[in-house]
Amino acid sequence: MVRYPNVLVGYDATVESDRALRWAVEEARLRRLGLLVCHCWRWPYPISHVDYDIEAIVRRMGEHLLDKGMSRAKELAPSVEARGRLMDGPAYAALLHESPEAEVIVVGSHEQGELPVGSTALRLPARARRPVVVVRQAASLHERVVVGVDGSPGGDAALAFAFEVAALRGWSLRAVHGCWEPGAVAESELPLFADAEELARSSSARLERAVALWCDKFPQVEARTSLVVKGPRTALLQASEEADLVVVGDRGTGNVDPLLLGATSSALLQHAPCSVAIVHTERY
Incomplete structure (x- = not known):
């Protein structure tokens, strides 16, 4: 790093x-x-x-x-x-x-x-x-970092930064994956959205793998995962209501102009009640 x-x-x-x-x-x-x-x-x-x-x-x-x-x-x-x-x-x-x-x-x-x-x-x-x-907030209310996880390089960079912040500030961490985003997955994965149980199983395994690496690197951070069968924007906006900082990558798995932020990042900057960190892919 x-x-x-x-x-x-x-x-x-x-x-x-x-x-x-x-x-x-x-x-x-x-x-x-x-x-x-x-x-x-x-x-x-x-x-x-x-x-x-x-x-x-x-x-x-x-x-x-x-x-x-x-x-x-x-x-x-x-x-x-x-x-x-x-x-x-x-x-x-x-x-x-x-x-x-x-x-x-x-x-x-x-x-x-x-x-x-x-x-x-x-x-x-x-x-x-x-x-x-x-x-946004003048003071810490929850002492918690929420981070969006979606398997993208931007999501991995967000995880790295979120764990770092949590470790430095002594806060807990909640990793959230809003898995209902059929427009941002490969065509081969679309059948998962016809089987809610299989979608949850597959998405949960991906979430746990992504977070496990950073739990090993930052064992002092109290971390938990949350799989939400909703769109990532909805999932993260709800989670941000009980956080002091929400961390996301600059763009997720969808196709976005490299000069623009992704839809989820933009929505959080506009509507999250807590502070927001945007982390770029090449940073970590």
């Missing part, structure tokens, strides 16, 4: 970004990594309108917000080595630019169901090649 030198977090002094900063500081502390706090300022007028005095004021406002984030990070964890970076332009593009050196990227989010199409919380996970944690 390749290691990277920092945890990257976007900060803009909103309540949502303060939640993200809290998560990122703790992630950096637990992983014994540095923290990179990034604030992005934007020219609020058409590009054709140039006023260097106003630009200087906007930039100084950005510097002030970044200083506030740095002070907050040091307040939360004095032992974490934190650096700040002021950038201009869209936040998702700036964070993407800094992402190659990040072990984990952390951003804040509005409550579920409120994310606009151009939101950083939607655009960044679709393009970054590092795990992106979209933070």
Whole structure:
């Protein structure tokens, strides 16, 4: 597993970004990594309108917000080595630019169901090649990680990250497989959906095999499996109601444009009540 030198977090002094900063500081502390706090300022007028005095004021406002984030990070964890970076332009593009050196990227989010199409919380996970944690909750309520398992490379990467998070934070883990997805299986497997018992048996065996490997690597994690004869989106959204973090791959077994997230990942970012981590296949 390749290691990277920092945890990257976007900060803009909103309540949502303060939640993200809290998560990122703790992630950096637990992983014994540095923290990179990034604030992005934007020219609020058409590009054709140039006023260097106003630009200087906007930039100084950005510097002030970044200083506030740095002070907050040091307040939360004095032992974490934190650096700040002021950038201009869209936040998702700036964070993407800094992402190659990040072990984990952390951003804040509005409550579920409120994310606009151009939101950083939607655009960044679709393009970054590092795990992106979209933070919603202010504090841990359940001390549990839920991870989606579907036998895809993305699902395997999600399992690796989920076990790592659970081990670092001392949380329990629940691996969920929503097996009713006939549109995403090979043609040879379609007959299984005519026999519910055989589908459950086959899917359960696949789930147990996938999780067993990580249980051996992380014996300290209290892990259990849940096979749900429903679509993966429904299964994971239900499970996320009793979790602090739900982890999924960027795309599952279906055919998806490589520049887009899968349907399940997108649905969780929009509707999960807890924080969501999107993990890309090549990460693990």
